[in-house]
Each structure stands twice: as C-alpha cells, then as structure tokens.
Amino acid sequence: MPAKAAKPYETELNEIEIEAIEMFINFLKLLGLPKSVGELYGLLFVSSQPISMEALMERLGISMGAASQGLKLLRSFGAVKVVYVPGDRRDHYVADLELSRFATVFLKDEIQPRLDRALVRVERMEELAETLDATERKATFERIERLRHWMDRGRKMMPWILRFLVK
Amino acid sequence: MPAKAAKPYETELNEIEIEAIEMFINFLKLLGLPKSVGELYGLLFVSSQPISMEALMERLGISMGAASQGLKLLRSFGAVKVVYVPGDRRDHYVADLELSRFATVFLKDEIQPRLDRALVRVERMEELAETLDATERKATFERIERLRHWMDRGRKMMPWILRFLVK
C-alpha cells in the first residue's frame, strides 16, 4: 500500500466527481472563469448533499480565499445557493442545477454590454468618416456599415437565444 | 509642441483606426484571442489598402514575433489573406470582411470539440453511477441526465447557429 498523501483527513474525490469537475473546469473556462470556480461548481453539481465551505476547500485542495471568492461569484450568478443545515453553524452550499443560468448571465453581463459599447463606437466611426475625402469615405463607410450590420444582427439574435435558453 | 515620441518614423493611427482596433480587441478577447491579434485584425479591417507586416508592426507598435504569429492565426481562420503588391517583395495583408468567419471557426474549433468531449464524459459518468448503491444512484443519475440534456441541446443548436451565421 502506498504512503498516504500529505493531508490524511480529506476525503478523496471519487471518479464521478473528478469527471464532473473536469467537465465544468472546461466549460467555465470558455466563459473566462478560473479553474477554482469550475472545481467548486463541478463538485457541488454532482453532490446530492449540501457541502460546507471548509469541506469544499479540503476536498478540492484550494485555499480559503479561493473558495470564498469563487462561491461569492457563483452565488452572484445564482449558480449556487446557501442552505441551512440543522445543528451546523456553517453555511452549506448546493448547486442550482439549471445550467442555463450560466449562459444567461454570460449573455446579459458579457455579451450585451459589449454589443452596446460596440454600437457606440460604430456611430463614432461613422461621424469620423464624414471628415474623410470622397474616395476614402466611400471605402471606409462600406466597412463601417458591415460592422453595423453585424452589431444589429447580434442584438437581434440575443433575445431569441435567451428565450431558447430559459426553456 | 510636445517632444516627438520614441519612434519618429511610424505613422500615427487615426481616430477611426483606433476605434476599430479597440472594438476588435474587445470582441476577439471574448473568443480568447490576445490583444495583438485584435489589433492586427482591427487595423486591417478599416484599411482599404493592403498592409505589409512591417507596416503593421510599426503602426501598432508590436514585435515581429507577435505580428508573424498573429497573422498566421488570422490566416488560419481565413480572417485575413495575403495579396500580391506589384513591385514589392513583401507579403501584404487584407482583411476578409466576412465577420461570420470568426464565429464559425470558433464554434467549429472550440465549442464543437468541447461538446463532443463532454458527451464522452457524461457517458463515462453514467457507467460509473451504475456501481453506486440504490439511493445514491438515483440522485446521481438525475444530475447526470441533466448534463446530458444540455449537451444534446447544445449539439442541436449548433447547426442552427451556423446556418444563421453563414447568412
């Protein structure tokens, strides 16, 4: 039997947990979220019991700061919630299984504002293009209009995708 | 008049160029691409004339390596192409204005393989769940099925989005 690892008290992750964690690390990385957040959500997602922050830290081998901040973020998404566990003073967490939440928050918080800001830029570019001489203006306008076209398209697609996501 | 900046020979970027560059930096960051790639594409997007790599380096103030690698990446996306400029030995670049290219490549190269790998994981998790005792199995299966449901949904949405993007 091999020597026990450094922290003998933490419960090893089982294979299902590891699969789920890896899956969510990959998925959330796509949304620009750090590994530790993926780990937290992944473990909570497959756990049918609420888990305390301390247990999350121990089982995932992450620090107090990472756990606290990651959970804060997940709470702000509504991806995780705190539940009361009788006889235990500590907060316990469960995952909200509705995955669309991530996508929805991502669309609303990341994509939408970006589109809005981009549209402002396009308008500023159109104004600036007025000052160019005739030849340049024509070529430049064509390009700017293309941008505008795509912004509009993105903005029109948003509500459609959101509706699809919420079910 | 303020002292001239360090590199006196490079042509300053005009306001339209700056707007376009900033817009593409933001947009491409969303796809996980580095700033330098956004700069390159942004400048090429608003330029009606082909630009040599050397000019791109100078005007954007980026290094040879960054320019070479960024252009290589953009070429691989089909976002940029090389054009021949008579009497000049150097390669010159123009942007492909069809922005859907980025999104399409992103979906096909980033999202699709991720979904495929995730599905394999889900299947492995289902197998592993079989070995759990009855109570645990039921709860775990419910969660895994939810994952499967979202994977399927994502996979079904893909061709639809692609069709939408290509026009």
Next chain:
DNA sequence: CAAAGCGTTCATTTTTTATTGAACTCTTTG
C-alpha cells in the same frame, strides 16, 4: 554566389490573471 531581405520559430522576459494565507470583522457560544 555572397549578401541582404523577408518571415518564422522559440527560448526568454514581461504582463496579466489566479491563488494563497494572514489580518480583519462579525457572529456565536460558554
């Protein structure tokens, strides 16, 4: 065919991002 030009590659450095853990606040408990 030597020298210069162009572009790529990649080991190194810089910058950015994520994680750690000690200091702190607020809450509970004996």
Next chain:
DNA sequence: CAAAGAGTTCAATAAAAAATGAACGCTTTG
C-alpha cells in the same frame, strides 16, 4: 463578555498567457 468560529478581504506570491527579439532558413538580388 472573552474566546473561538466562520467568512471576507486584500497584499503578496505563484502560475499562466502573451510579447519580445535574436537566431535561423528560405528567397531574391546585385
């Protein structure tokens, strides 16, 4: 109401990602 517990914050550190630039390999040119 002191002491311990739970959780947050944030300055410092570590890890990851991007940019740099010198060395290299083709191509062109005189």
